[in-house]
Amino acid sequence: MQLWLIPVFPLAGFLLNGIFGRRLSKAVINTIAIGSVLLSFAWVLKTLAGLGDLSVAHTEQYFTWIQSGTLNVGFDFTVDRLTAVMLLVVTGVGSVIHVYSIGYMAHEGGYYRFFSYMNLFMFFMLTLVLAANYLVMFVGWEGVGLCSYLLISFYFDKKFATDAGNKAFIVNRIGDFGFSLAMFLIVVNFGSLDFGVVFTSVAGKPQGALEAIAFLLLLGACGKSAQLPLYVWLPDAMAGPTPVSALIHAATMVTAGVYMIARSAAIYAHAPAALEAVAIIGVLTAFFAATIGLAQNDIKKVWAYSTISQLGYMFLGAGVGAFSAGIYHLVTHAFFKALLFLGSGSVIHALSGEQDLRNMGGLRKKIPWTFWTMLCAAVAISGVPPFAGFFSKDAILAAAGRHAPWMYWLGVITAGMTAFYVFRAIFLAFFGNYRGKGHPHESPWVMLGPLVILAALSLGGGYFFKVPDFLSPLFPLAAEPDNLAPMLISVAFGLAGIGLAAWFYILQPDLPDRIVATFSGLYKLIYNKYFVDEIYGAAVVNPVVEGSNAVLWKGIDVAMIDGTVNGIGHRAQGIGGVLKKLQSGNIRSYAAWILLGVVVLLSMGVMGDLR
Amino acid sequence: MNVILFLIFAAIAVVCGVNVVVQTHPISSAISLIGVMGSLAVLFLLLGAEFLAAVQVIVYAGAVMVLFVFVIMLLNAGVEIRQGRALLAQVLGIPLLFAFLGLMAYFTRSMFPSGRDVRFGEFHYGSAADIGRALFTQYLLPFEVISVLILIAILGAVVLAQKELD
Amino acid sequence: MNFFLLSLIKAVVVAFVLLTTLAYLQWVERKVIAHIQVRPGPYRVGPHGLLQPLADVIKLITKEDLIPPYTSKFLYLLAPFIAVTMALISISVIPFGGPIRIFGDNTWMQLTDLNIGVLFVLAISSVGVYGIALAGWASNNKYSLLGGLRSSAQMISYELPLSLAVAAPLLLLNTLSLRTIVERQSGYYLGFIPHWSIFQMPMPQIFSFVIFLIAAFAETNRIPFDLPEAENELVAGYHTEYSSMKFAAFFMAEYSNMVTVCAMTTTLFLGGWLPLWPAAAGSEFLPTLIFLFAGAIALYHGLNPVRRRDAYTFPAVAVVFFVLALIFLVPMLRGALLPLFWFAAKTGGLLFVFIWIRGTLPRFRYDQLMAFAWKFMFPVAVVNLLVTALLVALFS
């Protein structure tokens, strides 16, 4: 079915725009960039239509990549139902965001660069999703990391942007380190990296090895999907352009960790401790990030922490064994979080770059399309039935409730906080009086169109796309007890959060300040994100830097290695200083020396009877 | 006849060779060197290497030395200035040279005391056909290698000359 | 001692004929160019200026012999010597005709035949560069130096296509001896197309012929490649500072080179002394016919004189032609003279082409000249050689 065409279209777009983009007009760049992604999307649809119900994975082998001993790694692509869901999300949401970018990036420099990076990202993301073995997946994994770095640092003339890019890259390295170690262990234990081989032979392998593999994969997933303790890069990644945040840091790349854990479900099924860890990390991250989100004033930072929190939900879903619920939330989250980002991008665009919530307000009338679409996303994420977030979140919480009550309750509280901070942001931005200086203007239709599409998906996506049912061949559905209480509780919490937000920010606008004044210590703690960055700086970064300085550099490098090398050099210099008298630089004296040597040799021949 | 011809052309060769060394103007040295090459070509003929004699004149006298003369003209090289610091070459040079010559002569005399006498016409394996046959059968690989060498030399000369033009 | 005596006789005859030819070649050139330019040319000294060469020689001998100061005298004198010697020497291996009998000895109409005759000619011509180069250097004159530099670069460059063009017919003929080269071109295809190199199967050497001829123009410093002596740029080029007989030596060298090159072309490509069509088809009567025709024309002009003295001179010329025609009818002499006639006819025709082109074409610019040699002639010659080699390997 020519699966390879799916990622190759964006790759071609990347090459064309990357090589010739400087000389092309914007219209041509748009055509190439969006055209390639749309072609890819169309090809995904055609492929999926042609593959039937996909109850059996469809694999295509292109060439042998690595042949070493018994290890044989091919460049293979595979499609099953999980892949199909991811392909649709990536290319579908990706197409919409690409279209949106035309409007958003219209006045930015490096236009062709942006679109070529975006296309490159699409290529790697699709490679990641389509991979039929861990190594090809790793290619995509690293590739999306690279593109993430490139796009976070897109405004490379600003130091905070390049710093954020570096931070994302370095933190991701820790996760990738886990992933590569996991791959090594898989090779050692299974003798293959192919998903098919690994997942069918997982039973009967030593428990310890499987746990180790699962934990290392979890480390990789934590890095990519910004979970505790490796979440710190994602808030900073908002330094990139907003469409990047929407596409990479909300909808697709950060969910790669969830996808990978779901893909490796067979391993996790035999590694209960690691699976438990996934659930714990997920729920703690969800709660933790939500608390930080309560106090952020930068609109994109709010969504960033929200993303981390929602990713925590997905991990929770996967960790309690409801992989399909996690993927379900992944899909709906892609819709409404992309919409929130794009909407806030539209707001930022309207305010000519203003991102601080405190300088917004009353925008409801001025940019109505943006407001209404973002409101759709807000109700979706808050879990208000019957919108998208409700279904997926409810599925996760239900599974969590069956697994461990404390996780359920923490999840429910988080849901309440989610609703609160989302609506806090909405109310701050769109209600009350305008507190800014500029003159807001509605965004062009090329930006609003995607918002409308995503709004529709946020509202109806959960109802119409029953992902768990679709994935049931892969991840069997748990028998659901007929119990409405958990669902009602979580909805109630969500509505309570909305109500609280309305009370705080519409009815009693001075109330928040008084609360802050009362709990100033707690507020400062949350406002400063629990000082995690500072703790990391003091506990990890500084010791490494200092240690490298003191021991590795001054001790080993300078004293030992340089000392040895320079010592030899000095000796040689001393000897050479004597010998260089021979090297007069005068070629005729060299010739005389040679002649002398010849004569000596000949005389030796005469004496030694050369004949 | 053989002896006379040999002596004449050997004398020309040696005289011209000495001239190469003692003349101070490079162009006189070059002309003398052409003389050496010409007389060596005749000696080659006497030794039966008729093809090489022709090649000697065509390649050496006709091409290589023309290049030399050309460069001398181009650079307008004048009489050389006798100033240098190669003390070793000045002091050691002459005695070493005589020692070298003496040793070589000694070797030749002692190693070939009864070498065959050279008579013109006795050896006739030096025709173009013989050389060609040897070159394209037994020495095919060296021949190809040396053609690559020539190609490299052409490229090198072009590159160097090009740099000079810029 | 017959060998030495014979060689001496042949050498004297060849030298005499060659020198006379050189002298009259100049007259012919002046006449031809004059007629191309629609003017009479030399006319005063002797009938139609026939004695002009003699007058020129006397003038050159009696002129003051200048040696410019601040020059290297040895090299200054050596240069014309080299030029003229090297130019004259190569004629010694050119075969003018087939075997003849003189005084009871069988010999060839050729001074000497070398196994490596072709290489010999190439070698000698390559040494000939020194004459011009040294003349340019030793004159201590910037125009001369430029001329010398130009000529050495030009001659080295054009020697390559020249040699490659020579190599191609050698592949067909399979020998380096000039006499054998001519012999292997005897015979006819279909009874009338001669086996000359330019027609010979499997690869007619027409391209080689053209390349050789063009390169020969450059090697002899003739228009359109006479950059070394371009008057309007370099006064007279390398021989600006030469006068009297030394100047004449350069002149002789140039014309002698022309003759040599034309003789070589004839030998290599046009079948040397071999007739254009078989003797059976009457080629042996061609000279007689030509001389009769020429005599008839001369007689006609003598009977209808334009000027008074034409009434005496033209009939006299006509008589000479008639005698020549009769000589070619004597069977004993005809065997020796026919090859000479054909050789002279072909060489003379080529010489006429040289003169004709001088009268017609302008001069190249120097960079064009070099680019032409390296970017056009050389590749074409290589391709021609390769194709010839391939065809020879396939078909013989």
Next chain:
Amino acid sequence: MTGVPLSWYLILSAVLFTLGIAGFLQRRNIITVFMSIELMLNAVNLTFITFSYQLKQVNGQIFSFFVMVVAAAEAAVGLAIILTVFKNRQTLNIDEVSSMKD
């Protein structure tokens, strides 16, 4: 006809070679030095051809042929180098071209 002893050729070759060395040692002009090298190569060629005669084999002539080819290549490159040296330093004196010593 009496022949020439083979050793005469060899000694002539040795003499020419020695003259080449002498030129190399005594002369300062790069071009002359280069010509001295050519002289040495010629002397070696003579030796090769003499041995070719002695051994009744064509091999020596082949070697000599290769030497000539190499000499031609060497002359082309060497003279190009000399041109460049002159261009950069305005001197042909070999003693002044000694910046490699430091």
